[in-house]
Amino acid sequence: MPKAELHCHIEGAADTELVMQQAAIYGADMSPFIRDGAFVWHDFTSFLAAYDASASLFRTEEDYARLAEHYLASLAGQGAIYSEIFISPDHAMRSGLSPRAYLGGLAEGVRRAKAASGIEARMIVIGVRHFGAEAVEAAARFAADCDEPLVTGFGMAGEERHGNPRDYAHAFDIAREAGLGITVHAGELAGWESVAAALDHLRPARIGHGVRAVENPDLVRRIAGEGIVLECCPCSNVALQIFDGFENHPLPQLMVADCKVTLSSDDPPYFRTSIRREYEEARRHFGMDDTALGDITRTAIEAAFIDEKTRQALLARLSR
Template sequence: MSEPRSLETLPKAHLHLHFTGSMRHGTLLELAERDGISLPDQLVSEWPPQLSAADEKGWFRFQRLYDVARSVLRTEGDVRRLVLEAAEDDVRDGGRWLEIQVDPSGYGARFGGISAFTDLVLDAVRDASGRTGLGMAVVIAANRTRHPLDARTLARLAAQYVDRGVVGFGLSNDERRGSTVEFEHAFAIAERAGLLLAPHGGELRGPEHVRTCLDALHAHRLGHGVRSAEDPDLLKRIVDEGIALEVCPVSNVALGVYSDLTSVPLPALLDAGATVALGADDPLLFGSRLNGQYATMRAAHDLSDEQLAELARMSFRASRAPADLVTRALADIDAWLGADREGSGS
């Protein structure tokens, strides 16, 4: 029996990757040592950490680790290094396009304000893209644990950077907190600016919250959205309206949404005709990058190369990548599928 095709050579678009969460573990350790920052054992000897977000305390522990990791980013060079290494890692995994998500309000105090930090990130993205050949863009995300007025400020900021590297507007953090409807004004600002709307929904909360994201925020893509599989009528609506789902299997299991990778309902989503783009979410905390999502889903659900190729195609179709990049990537996916099987299937 021939070996499965190598997933590392399958062209992919990466649509769900958080800024600090993209950091390499080795970089975290190096920067912390440089500045004498004490890291918890879960980020050192017990890495990757054992996580759960099944309750409020579990999410608090997860968020605390994320905040500690963010604290090691002290200089402009640190930001540029993080972006470049994220690009290098995606290229190594077959990435052709990356939309990296960042909340500037989490970094503004240290980097001269949210506008200055956004300028820095976009410049770092341009540099990393030029050095690696990876197409890149930014999604600015508001934090749902902050006041909705802060989200409006970020939406206006994102609107100012349309056509300058910002392609979308999101809403992140624990979807069980705050009132999603209260963020509709921020999303209306982003919508008027022509930005892609990609709030988190349908991971820690179920189908009812997905409906809110669609009705109140007019989502084009859903960060996660995986629990749409629990409601056939909702899933049909998602398919009919062309809403893409940014499914992050390894983080779903790590946070206790599903007990194991075989329980992630990817086959149900695909069978229903949903557009799915696999993402790594926060590799720093979950220990698995882009290629790992494809590899784990291949193993857990015995996905064929044809199914994996279609997942890759959907990731580009759901992206804001330039048309010429998408055309080339789709052709290369066809070439991957038509090539003789070789390699270890890594």
């Protein structure tokens, strides 16, 4: 089954084997965060602690090239033909690396992976919401001015309950004027109001997660009517206990309401998932057959932040 992923944080895509290799290089003790080959956390705060500890072990251009190449090679091995990865200049600076060096390393990894497997990939620069409006604007300017053709989108992640989307509107205007695709995390830890505010003030083409929109039927109708694409990550949602099981996950309801949905893995090793598992769980718990899963991939490619020539080439690969 050909697959496409629109929602994955590149630092969160580093599996435990790669993280332990990096820990050996830098002499770091990861025992509080990795046990028996798995990340250890029990709530959102401890998840972020494990995430940040692992992310801090990527410090050079070559570290990031290796990370991107490693993850995209894994995706290609699972049948993925397209990937978009979220990249964070703020994480780079906290590791002592300039945003341009960080971007250069990731771009090199993307190109290596394509040369080896044929997988297409693009990068979405994200601002971190809880770092404040000025930091998010700085990330938007970097995305707009970086002159890297593999950067095709801008978004915002971080603590969704911090601030109001209107505080970040200028950052999104900067990115939109530069021709970048727009996505934003909303409707994950916060409720339907977060999604509505993001649509009102930031005008995204896609919403990262967005599943809490199901709490408001009028909002669901708006999402369907405006053609907003939801980057759904069911395994992440269940692992973080946003929903207490796949049987209570609203993805089937959103599909019945004619919302456009896709499947992604978010931070795959932390949630013991992968793009393959996301498709498998959709088959197992949501009753999707090959045709429905193929439609999920098609939706992702049609919503991807890519040029039309590449889009048509990917759709042709999907058809084959």
